Amino acid sequence: MKVRVEYSAQLRTALGRAAEDVDLPDAATVRELLIQLAATCGDDAAQHLVTDSGDLRPSLLVIVNDVATPARRNASTTLRPGDVVTLLPPVSGG
Amino acid sequence: MSDLPYLTDDERDRYGWQLTVRGFGEEGQRRLKAATVLVSRIGGVGGTVALQLAAAGIGRLVLAHAGNLRLNDLNRQLLMSTDDVGQQRIESGVRRLRALNPHVEVETIAENIDESNAARLVARCDVAVSAGPLFSERLLMNRAAVRQRKPLVDCAMYELEGRLTTIVPGKSPCLACLYPESPPLWKREFPVFSAVSSTVGSLAAMEVIKLIAGFGEPLAGRLLTFDLGDQSFRTVRIDREATCPVCNDRA
């Protein structure tokens, strides 16, 4: 199945693109999406998705179905074809 | 309402354009006049918050920001002037605010938020605004605001993007529900335009005005994200983390 993935802030900079369609196995979870992306997107972007030990970044926010949740908390959310997943690395003021 | 300060004729004239805003009115203006707002840092975001709140007639601003103004602050720190480079930033900022609206009391604290002052500074305000670049400051303000049950408007940005939410203790998740740790990859210098930081600051100021005057719908339990690259604005729901060490025991 295909899901639409949108990249924000440092992820967008590291990848050089704002969004793309990603092929995933049917009924893949948010965790599976993030692990697949981290394995294929290069280190610059991957560091915003997973820690050095391979866990999901605690402060990466993931928006699915208009709810933003830290990645670890919605890791088991099952995705459906056509879902839009927005990835927000932590940013701050200044 | 009877406890609220009255408006002078001069103030009624000054605020005439906003006194007719639906849901605000003279009572809303009197509520602003009675209120104290803490702004953590008066850079690109917080400086705009302070300017907007001074224009709107907030009673008292408590502004916390350490350090001297640098030349490369001036692409976004709109309270400051070129002549102020090398001077203490907080004193430069306050001159502009007093010139704009002498009715507003402005208290300056030449410190950034840290463990030693967060609770004390939050205790002095009715609403707090977190506009600094460090997660440690934001999370300290969050903890103090949740403990003291004060609303906190939290601001963030990057390049052409902005994010905003309002923490209303007891009603909304807190910042630690979203950021359980100070993110190790965050770098305090990042790409941004003033048009972005001042947009975030203006949106935050509107949250403060709504919270104090009691109209509209603050972003409690919602995160606003926007991208000025394509001018898309979106609000999404955010939920409390049941195990959050900061707001969990107050639920």
Ligand SMILES: [Zn+2]
């Ligand atoms: Zn919390």
